[in-house]
Amino acid sequence: MYYSQKVMGVLPQLKTMSIEELNQVKDMVNEVKVHNAKQSIKVGSKVWVVQKTKKTPGVVKKVNIKKALVEMKLSNKSLGLYNVPLAMLEAA
DSSP states (O other), X not given: OOOOHHHXXXXXXXXXXXXXXXXXXXXXXXXXXXXXXXXXXXXTOEEEXXXXXXXXXXXXXXXXSSEEEEEEEETTEEEEEEEEEGGGEEEO
């Protein structure tokens, strides 16, 4: 996996942290991802639903506090409406 120079600059600090501190950093990163998603994702936005092994395109139909209702599509065929955590969304 490729890491940017900015991310690599944080690595020495991460290596000195305890497991508890690393879990706190993970939680904080997830909160920042959700915050950024809320700022950039609106109803009608085209998004990517990011899973571990794939990305699926979709369109946001409704934005809730922690999740968004997304109509996922594959080759112009609707796969249905899904409640997706904001942390799993990327702007297309």
